[in-house]
Amino acid sequence: MKQFATQVGMTFTAAIVELGYVFVLLFEALRWIFLGQLRHQPVRMAHVFHEAMQIGVMAVPIVAILCMAVGTMLAIQGLETLKPYGAQGQVILGIAVSVTREFAALIVGIVVAGRSGSAIAARIGTMMESQEIDALRAIGIDPVRYIVAPVLIAMVIVVPALTVLGILMGMLGGAIYSSMELNIAVLTYMERSFDVLRAWDIAQGLIKSVIFAAIIALIGVSNGFQVTGGAEGVGRATTRAVVLSVSFIVIADMIFTFFLTR
Amino acid sequence: MTQNTELQDVIQVDHLNAWYGDRQVLKDINFSVKKGEIMVIMGGSGSGKSTLLRYLLGLNTPVSGHIRLLGKDITGMSHSELHDMRKNMGVSFQGGALFGSMTVGENIQLPLREHTHLDASTMQIMARMKLEVVNLAGFENLMPSQLSGGMIKRVALARAIVMDPKILFFDEPSAGLDPVVSAELDEMILKLRDAMNMTIVVVTHELESAFKIADRITVLDRGEILICGTIDEVRNSNIERIHNLLNRKPRQDVINVDEYMQRLTGK
Amino acid sequence: MKYPETEKNGFMVISLTGEVDLNYSPVARQQILKCLKQNKNLLVDLSLVEYIDSSGVASLVEGFQLARQQKQFFALVGVSRAAMQVLHLARLDKVFPIFDTIDAALASQ
Numbered sequence: 001m002k003q004f005a006t007q008v009g010m011t012f013t014a015a016i017v018e019l020g021y022v023f024v025l026l027f028e029a030l031r032w033i034f035l036g037q038l039r040h041q042p043v044r045m046a047h048v049f050h051e052a053m054q055i056g057v058m059a060v061p062i063v064a065i066l067c068m069a070v071g072t073m074l075a076i077q078g079l080e081t082l083k084p085y086g087a088q089g090q091v092i093l094g095i096a097v098s099v100t101r102e103f104a105a106l107i108v109g110i111v112v113a114g115r116s117g118s119a120i121a122a123r124i125g126t127m128m129e130s131q132e133i134d135a136l137r138a139i140g141i142d143p144v145r146y147i148v149a150p151v152l153i154a155m156v157i158v159v160p161a162l163t164v165l166g167i168l169m170g171m172l173g174g175a176i177y178s179s180m181e182l183n184i185a186v187l188t189y190m191e192r193s194f195d196v197l198r199a200w201d202i203a204q205g206l207i208k209s210v211i212f213a214a215i216i217a218l219i220g221v222s223n224g225f226q227v228t229g230g231a232e233g234v235g236r237a238t239t240r241a242v243v244l245s246v247s248f249i250v251i252a253d254m255i256f257t258f259f260l261t262r
Numbered sequence: 263m264t265q266n267t268e269l270q271d272v273i274q275v276d277h278l279n280a281w282y283g284d285r286q287v288l289k290d291i292n293f294s295v296k297k298g299e300i301m302v303i304m305g306g307s308g309s310g311k312s313t314l315l316r317y318l319l320g321l322n323t324p325v326s327g328h329i330r331l332l333g334k335d336i337t338g339m340s341h342s343e344l345h346d347m348r349k350n351m352g353v354s355f356q357g358g359a360l361f362g363s364m365t366v367g368e369n370i371q372l373p374l375r376e377h378t379h380l381d382a383s384t385m386q387i388m389a390r391m392k393l394e395v396v397n398l399a400g401f402e403n404l405m406p407s408q409l410s411g412g413m414i415k416r417v418a419l420a421r422a423i424v425m426d427p428k429i430l431f432f433d434e435p436s437a438g439l440d441p442v443v444s445a446e447l448d449e450m451i452l453k454l455r456d457a458m459n460m461t462i463v464v465v466t467h468e469l470e471s472a473f474k475i476a477d478r479i480t481v482l483d484r485g486e487i488l489i490c491g492t493i494d495e496v497r498n499s500n501i502e503r504i505h506n507l508l509n510r511k512p513r514q515d516v517i518n519v520d521e522y523m524q525r526l527t528g529k
Numbered sequence: 530m531k532y533p534e535t536e537k538n539g540f541m542v543i544s545l546t547g548e549v550d551l552n553y554s555p556v557a558r559q560q561i562l563k564c565l566k567q568n569k570n571l572l573v574d575l576s577l578v579e580y581i582d583s584s585g586v587a588s589l590v591e592g593f594q595l596a597r598q599q600k601q602f603f604a605l606v607g608v609s610r611a612a613m614q615v616l617h618l619a620r621l622d623k624v625f626p627i628f629d630t631i632d633a634a635l636a637s638q
Contacts (some may be wrong), residue, residue, distance in 0.1 A: 391587065
């Protein structure tokens with residue numbers, strides 16, 4: 001029993017320490033982003049661009065396919081549930097709102113966490129193991145400025161952009177299926193979807209996506225920096241980064257939905 | 263007079279202590295290195311020599327003790343002071359630590375890009391000159407993954423000296439290399455000191471290489487300095503642990519029965 | 530700042546002084562390249578140089594290459610022992626035309 005309590009206590013302390021570390025990283029990254037220019041050590045736009053390409057452009061096809069699939073599923077379920085009430089027309093509102101507020105950001109968050117959160121953790125972990133991070137510091141290049149800040153900026157730009165794509169593709173998926181069931185043109189469906197959407201719906205989705213972006217970036221880099229123990233350690237950090245990012249994304253989503261929707 | 267001796271000591275370590283968790287890995291380390299001197303830090307694995315290097319490089323900040331480089335205490339330095347100090351320091355890491363996403367040439371030019379506003383063509387010529395120095399002319403467009411172990415070490419050396427540092431740190435120059443290549447690296451270290459009057463700290467466990475290049479040798483064992491002296495002083499030392507190290511004998515300690523039993527049984 | 534330039538028998542002489550390091554080598558480079566672009570034969574006098582680092586040497590290399598392309602005369606004069614060792618490290622002592630004095634360089638032509 002005592003052992004169990006010790007275990008719990010230690011895990012809890014470790015979690016607090018790690019959380020603190022994540023916030024230090026965030027703070028340092030923001031400081032470099034806003035004050036780097038003054039110190040003549042700017043965050044390089046070329047690095048941001050490179051990261052954005054890696055995170056964003058390569059994720060476009062998968063985000064498009066998954067969001068379309070989710071839109072289609074929502075249409076199928078929505079039409080089935082609403083049929084007894086003769087309210088199939090409402091499915092347009094349902095899909096538009098839920099995809100915009102929830103699903104697009106969530107799907108994009110999970111996809112990017114899986115693709116890029118893991119890749120970032122693996123890359124930094126490998127650099128830790130090969131002493132490349134030490135070499136950066138020894139040369140006088142702060143790794144937070146050189147790696148963390150570009151990743152953070154790229155994420156915060158790219159994830160919302162992918163979310164917009166996800167929203168469009170989700171509604172398109174819903175439109176294609178519903179158009180057959182409801183006998184309306186895809187274009188008409190899309191127009192009606194945009195009519196029912198309010199700016200606040202889109203804002204909710206985008207605010208969430210920015211939060212998710214920061215979660216993926218920070219958890220990815222912090223796990224990378226904590227790598228010890230060779231290739232095996234890199235593997236562990238990678239897995240951990242994905243599991244933690246996805247968990248925090250879902251939890252953050254719930255919390256935000258609670259506060260933003262009510 | 264004190265002024266003068268201080269200028270002479272390019273590296274000065276005072277009462278440096280370091281812990282790793284509860285374990286003390288460096289115990290009251292004191293030594294100094296003069297300008298143009300080659301100091302070899304020797305010791306087996308776990309002796310604390312790698313840790314000591316990390317402190318000398320300013321990668322770790324000591325809890326107690328001071329490290330002065332070029333007369334300035336780096337232990338309490340601000341970020342920007344340390345950044346400026348790094349212009350005078352070059353490091354070649356054990357595995358090379360070349361950036362895998364950059365070509366050899368970009369790797370070597372990186373310190374210049376970060377610290378100087380030189381013209382791009384000047385930087386390129388400087389990088390190529392350093393490749394000439396390490397006998398790797400024409401390799402600048404290769405990626406690190408295309409290089410052999412010996413080449414990686416030499417590129418790392420080229421990157422370490424691209425800013426013409428006053429102090430060069432070299433971690434395990436001969437580890438994992440065949441004797442011919444490691445002898446070549448030893449020659450390069452001597453050549454650099456002679457031409458640039460660099461102060462050089464080499465961390466190694468290779469006796470042969472140490473005796474060939476060192477002006478003085480510091481022998482570390484379990485976090486303590488056993489001896490710090492010239493090659494002859496180390497060779498003629500009466501300390502048994504140094505003898506064991508020189509003759510590659512395994513450690514044979516006197517066993518304290520009480521402590522030993524406690525370690526085994528945990529009681 | 531500007532390094533002193535003099536003219537002798539139709540040759541430009543740029544006298545580098547003090548420490549030609551990361552801070553001052555861009556000045557030297559500018560002057561050397563500018564001089565060569567005016568199609569003048571050039572001697573770089575290093576006798577007053579206390580220290581020259583590889584950025585300084587790189588500037589000399591760039592100048593020498595431009596002179597070769599334009600078929601102009603380019604030589605180093607009064608290379609100190611310290612500077613010679615820096616050149617020797619990259620085997621550049623065997624590449625540059627090097628003379629003890631300005632007069633010796635002029636006499637060679």
